[in-house]
Amino acid sequence: QAGLTQPPSMSKDLRQTATLTCTGNSHNVGNQGALWLQQHQGHPPKLLSYRNDSRPSGISERFSASRSGNTASLTITGLQPEDEADYYCSVWDSSLSGWVFGGGTKLTVL
């Protein structure tokens, strides 16, 4: 089943800003709210953002999400060492009737 497209890797300097992208189509990102997950090695994923721009309680304001057309974005400001992780986007696909995930972006903080 068709998934979402994310760049496989990104490297940014400490305290800089990273913008991760997630491209889908009109049946998923363009139609539904995307969510973003962070996963550290050996741990389950953690929800960072849902319905495009809502943050669960306890998630830092340094994480913000948005959408433009068929592309969702996650912006992380003031990068910290603990932000080094894999980031996944996901959205309910109305044509597939199921959750689809991006392949993940591995963020390295230099």
Next chain:
Amino acid sequence: EVQVVESGGNLVQPGGSLRLSCAVSGFTLSNYWMNWVRQAPGKGLECVATINEAGSDKFYVDSVKGRFSISRDSAKNSLYLQMNSLRVEDTAVYYCGRDLFDYWGQGTLVTVSS
């Protein structure tokens, strides 16, 4: 406090069966959609099955249709994944995730190998 605990993972031969369980506490299972998501070694996330609050609607990724079955028992506050005709490519950590993936368990490892 919300808790999600998966169990049932094991080593199984190709063609075999396993039943995964997900015990939840801290919320009422019947109020939420629930999902099973897997992650093959070194790979990304894949949602294999989703069930609605009432258990009346079930959704599966194409690769498991006809082989996997998701179910729930609200009285036991538990979610299940019955996996039949297992293949080597089903090898993964299987996670139970609530609704919009706001809560996850630690996962249970399924290894399909001869």
